[in-house]
Amino acid sequence: MSGQRTPHWWFDGSTPPLWARLLTPIYAAVTALRRFCYRRGLRAQVHPGVPVIVVGNLVGGGTGKTPLTVALVEHLQRAGFTPGVASRGYGRADAKTARWVEPQSGPAMVGDEPMLIAARTGARVRVDADRVAAAQALAAAGCDVVVCDDGLQHYRLARDVEIEVQDVRRRYGNGRLLPAGPLREPLERAADCTFRVLNLGQPAGTEVVDPSVVTAAAGQEWPMWLDVGNAWPLAGGRGVPLAAFAGQRVHAVAGIGEPERFFVTLRAAGIAVVPHVFADHHGYRLDDFDFGSALPVLMTEKDAVKCRAFAQPGWHAVPISARLPEAFWNALLERFRPAA
Structure with missing residues (x-):
């Protein structure tokens, strides 16, 4: 049984087909205009009044956002916060209806990833195509931090921390924008993110890279291991x-x-x-x-x-659990401590 796969030319070095190369400038123009409107204040951003952490990626396809989201919520809980998760709930029925994820909720109604996150963490999870409305609902329900799962391109939601997740094997592929390449936004967008997390896709202790922070041209990179339960x-x-x-x-x-x-x-x-x-x-x-x-x-x-x-x-x-260096968690929590 075969599933949907990412186009091979994104990552194998082959030349993208002509139709993809012709559509890419159109996609680039639309995304550039959208970013320009938000950066110049022509479209308003909305902040829910509590800190917002956005987890996302610049490339299409899976990079390990959900394990990281679970780990973020668990660490925030241990640090004394009451985090909630805002998610689109991709693939759910009646996607225009906002819902709370409850134990009796079915994945068809709220999405598979929100169900997993709620079951693993016990945190409040709100699914809504409008991430701003989801974040506001979480804040009203008593959450003092909102973690937005896969919301890097949802600019209307103002955020305090952005975390970009990368697959260390694939990185940015051929470096082209959709559909000729895997990029949802230009490469320079990565420099705006607070943290860059590299999914090594292997248990801790089997790393093939230095587990310390790697300084890159666009900022710091933090390794993330996936431990199996x-x-x-x-x-x-x-x-x-x-x-x-x-x-x-x-x-x-x-x-x-x-x-x-x-x-x-x-x-x-x-x-x-x-x-x-x-x-x-x-x-x-x-x-x-x-x-x-x-x-x-x-x-x-x-x-x-x-x-x-x-x-x-x-x-x-x-089950898979994300593990990151203690220095990463210290750096993250430092952003939520009041200034002296």
Whole structure:
């Protein structure tokens, strides 16, 4: 089963097709005009009255924003804050209706990523295509920090901190704007961000780069490792270490921005992967799992929130947690401490 994939020419060095190269100047002009209007005050920005942290990326596709959002909320909670999360809730039904994410909410109504974030953190999560309205609702509900998931280009929401997330393997691809390349905005936009986080896509301790801060031309880069937790049975029961599947063949299910990252994680644990790639935000049905053999099924947490209602024995969710240097958290929290 094949899912939606990013165009190969974004990252493999090949020449983009003519139609993409012809459309790129149009996209560039529209985005430049939009940025100009906000920077010159021709379009107003709105601040909700509490600090706003925006997590996003400059490239299309998955870069690890959701694990970082979860980690941000958890660290803010431990520091004594009451953070809330504003999200568009991509792929949900009736996307024009704003909703709170509740335990009884279904991913079809609020989106898979908001469901995952709410379940992992217990924080208030508001889904709304209008991020300003979502942030205002969170502030009114008692949240003293708003974390905006995937909102770097949502300029109407004024923000105090911007965090750009990059996939360390892909970076900015061919450096072109959409659709000839993966960039949502020009490269110089990265210099405006408060922090740049590099998703290494591997557990801490296996890094291939210096884990200290790397000084780059556009600012500081902070490494982010992805640690794997116990695999949890979707039908209920206790979690088991991922190592319990070492030496076995499993059906690996991924409907995320970068499915191969999940498969690599499983292979690194000694698991023989039979990969099944679905479109990002795919709405699963039971017959999607007619794989022809009764092997264990391992899937991402994001996929699992949409499969619990019809989960079968042997299906497991594999949670991923983001880990960043303590210096990053210190630098972030320093921005919320009152001036002496």
